Amino acid sequence: MVPHADLRAFNEESDWFATITLPTPSDLDDARARFDLEWRDARAQLTDTWQADELDQLDRVVGDLHHRDSAGLVIVQARNGPTLVEHLDEPVVATVHEGPVPRWATVIEGRQRTIAHVIVETDRAGADITAFDGGTVLCTDTVVGDTEHIHRGHPGGWSQRRFQQRAENTWEDNAREVADAVAEVTQRVDAQLVAVAGDVRAQTFLLEHLPTDVADIAVKVEAGSPGGIADEVVRQLSNLVAERVTAAADSVRAGLDSDLAATDADTIVDALRQGRVETLLVHDDLSTDDDVDSRWLDGARLVDRAIVAALATDAEVIVVPKLAIMDAPVAATMRW
Structure with a gap:
């Protein structure tokens, strides 16, 4: 795939462009009102090179946007041409620029920080698998394995070792199923990171059974809470960018x-x-x-x-x- 093919094509649409960045915080009670105010301020800074129908087009595009969908926006308008909107996971300051070429640096930086990745929350019975592209969920999958011998009992006597071995075998069989599902999702979204959280024993089995190409990008996450898992994944993704x-x-x-x-x-x-x-x-x-x-x-x-x-x-x-x-x-x- 040609990198940023959409940006290359957009460059050919015109000889004059407006590049507008807008913050879109969603954790404020008056977030929508602030967003509308930012847009009115940005629109007022556009020069008179823009026709009324182009400004109306921009108004319609911005009016359909939701501040809660991202932390920031880049809007690029081609004179006598189309509009491109890029949602960013990181906040930006409000800016307005016009010139013979768009200002793509913020868009490209946002994209290079948006890395497809997979989070696996596994236990001895299966796993929940979620693929992300930045903050966007690409797909989900759930693996439910065999639970007949999922717990190691303590029956005592000659049968204890047999029961324990059955449990171990069941855990490992379930891990194989999870590994197959993780590999399929990873390939589907072209993930660059696989974060494995959950039960320690299940993590070990899963990592052992992942295909080599997936195991090479897999990391074990020790955090147990959703917030802790998210923080560790963000750290790992930042490391990849660096x-x-x-x-x-x-x-x-x-x-x-x-x-x-x-x-x-x-x-x-x-x-x-x-x-x-x-x-x-x-x-x-x-x-x-x-x-x-x-x-x-x-x-x-x-x-x-x-x-x-x-x-x-x-x-x-x-x-x-x-x-x-x-x-x-x-x-x-x-x-x-």
């Missing part, structure tokens, strides 16, 4: 000596023009003082123009914090 950023930075460092990477803005602009960029790293600090070819920028910021150029050639784009290796708000690894 690992990817670190790997991208390492690739840039490794390529500098062989000219297969660059941290100089002018070099990266030339490479983007030639379609040579494989991965573009951007740090979006909202600055506008870009000391590169103004004809190429054509009124846009370097970060925004670079992202659009990278998407046009199917390059990967990663939004990163300010890295020590970055001389500019961009860095890149090259295809050749």
